[in-house]
């Protein structure tokens with residue numbers, strides 16, 4: 001058979017890139033990955049993402065396209081939509097958003113006019129940039145008002161949400177977070193939105209897998225729009241998703257395309273369909289339950305070792321560790337941990353006296369480790385490793401000695417070896 005042009009495997013075609021991709025495979029395999037927004041997508045999801053669907057243009061929606069050759073893309077996108085609706089019990093789904101941030105911007109484009117007032121959780125309190133933070137387009141083009149958490153227990157202050165909503169009469173209220181370890185009371189948000197005549201949008205980017213798995217309250221019955229990423233706890237490809245009530249379907253679809261985006265990324269649409277299918281299977285509920293159980297177990301193990309947790313614990317997949325007492329910042333701790341093959345990120349804590357670039361907290365999430373099959377009984381060792389590294393670094397003004405680093409990295413590799421990472425070569 002003649003060989004097609006441009007048909008060499010990556011390793012032969014571009015050894016330089018192939019080497020880097022392989023190095024990342026190995027890094028992900030040999031690292032305790034605790035970044036709360038990350039996961040291990042399945043081999044099937046990775047395969048769909050790397051398919052010929054990347055070659056196809058499909059501006060528009062199924063049966064209403066601007067290009068020909070849609071006999072595969074249309075049923076594929078319809079399948080993804082149908083599975084998303086079934087998974088979340090939603091009236092309408094748009095699976096085209098390139099990622100979580102454009103999904104949020106599309107929501108505002110659909111329901112608000114530039115200059116309208118929006119109300120969202122502030123970034124330092126655990127919210128997301130796209131909920132109206134000043135450097136984000138959502139804070140530049142909209143009049144953003146922000147709520148926070150209470151000073152005493154660091155929980156979202158629903159009284160403040162109500163007061164701000166009554167004072168500012170927002171067109172839209174966001175609920176959702178990137179660094180908040182407790183469940184959200186969607187019914188309470190809905191009551192406030194209804195009282196002031198605001199749309200309610202939930203952004204479940206972080207917790208979508210927990211919602212789908214039945215271990216976090218369901219926003220869909222309470223919200224006009226629900227946005228999400230597909231790559232965090234939901235464990236799909238890198239991408240976005242919008243669910244909404246039927247009455248907003250047309251506005252949402254028009255906002256995504258042609259309002260904000262061009263052609264959908266069909267290879268990612270295929271991978272989203274795969275991920276929604278995985279999340280519809282009964283095993284996904286076990287995964288979601290285990291994520292929360294692991295977060296709780298790691299939180300308890302850290303508290304036993306003297307660490308402070310924001311809000312004292314967790315209801316979801318993440319912990320926010322307040323490192324103030326240790327004498328090193330979250331960023332310094334994250335760098336020391338990273339040197340030792342333990343990956344987390346420095347994160348602001350509520351009312352953080354330190355700067356955002358060098359904050360007091362460390363954010364830790366359990367979705368990725370849970371996807372490798374780690375269970376609550378393994379969290380003691382994760383806590384031990386974290387604690388040893390943080391204490392070592394704290395005693396050396398953040399420094400990590402080479403032999404200590406090598407010893408911990410060896411222990412991490414050995415600890416993880418019984419838990420092969422999905423989708424990665426061994």
Ligand SMILES: *Cc1c(COP(=O)(O)O)cnc(C)c1O
Nearest residue numbers: 099100101128177178203205206
């Ligand atoms: C991650 C996140 C987003 C943005 O997702 P991207 O895919 O990074 O654009 C939006 N909202 C929340 C709450 C998030 O946590």
